[in-house]
Amino acid sequence: MSKQLVVYISATGTTRRVAQNLAKAIDADLAEIVPVPPFTAQDIDWTDPTSRASRQHADRAMRPPISASPSADGYDEIFVGYPLWWDTAPREVRTWLESHDFTGKTITTFATSSSAHAAHSASNCTIRHRTPIG
Ligand SMILES: Cc1cc2nc3c(=O)[nH]c(=O)nc-3n(C[C@H](O)[C@H](O)[C@H](O)COP(=O)(O)O)c2cc1C
Numbered sequence: 762m763s764k765q766l767v768v769y770i771s772a773t774g775t776t777r778r779v780a781q782n783l784a785k786a787i788d789a790d791l792a793e794i795v796p797v798p799p800f801t802a803q804d805i806d807w808t809d810p811t812s813r814a815s816r817q818h819a820d821r822a823m824r825p826p827i828s829a830s831p832s833a834d835g836y837d838e839i840f841v842g843y844p845l846w847w848d849t850a851p852r853e854v855r856t857w858l859e860s861h862d863f864t865g866k867t868i869t870t871f872a873t874s875s876s877a878h879a880a881h882s883a884s885n886c887t888i889r890h891r892t893p894i895g
Contacts, residue, residue, distance in 0.1 A: 770794040794857045795829040817851070825853050840869050
């Protein structure tokens with residue numbers, strides 16, 4: 762039987778709830794990508810061009826630190842969930858994706874948002890040893 766992991770990052774709890782429900786529904790393990798330091802309300806103010814979120818969005822090369830980097834070892838299928846920030850994932854997701862070897866694993870992304878569609882949000886994430894998801 763394939764072993765499944767649900768990994769998520771969440772600033773205000775919405776993606777966390779979805780990830781928890783998904784993990785429960787499919788009987789998967791659950792792990793969180795934890796930003797360092799955790800996001801504050803001020804950090805994620807998208808109307809402020811100097812906020813932490815705005816600054817990381819402006820810098821495509823930035824790979825912000827994470828305090829927990831859930832291991833992908835031993836899993837066949839991994840679900841990766843995140844809030845959409847300007848139609849893409851918080852850069853901490855890239856920090857995590859680029860820190861692990863996903864050879865032979867199936868990666869499925871999911872996202873929560875206010876209104877936007879997640880279809881293209883994973884296309885610019887590079888996953889080691891695997892064709893980027895389109
Ligand atoms: C910095 C920032 C940027 C966002 N950009 C978008 C966006 O481009 N499109 C959208 O529909 N929602 C956007 N949202 C709303 C979040 O995607 C939405 O509230 C999400 O469900 C939050 O998930 P969380 O509670 O797990 O952090 C943005 C929120 C933040 C904080």
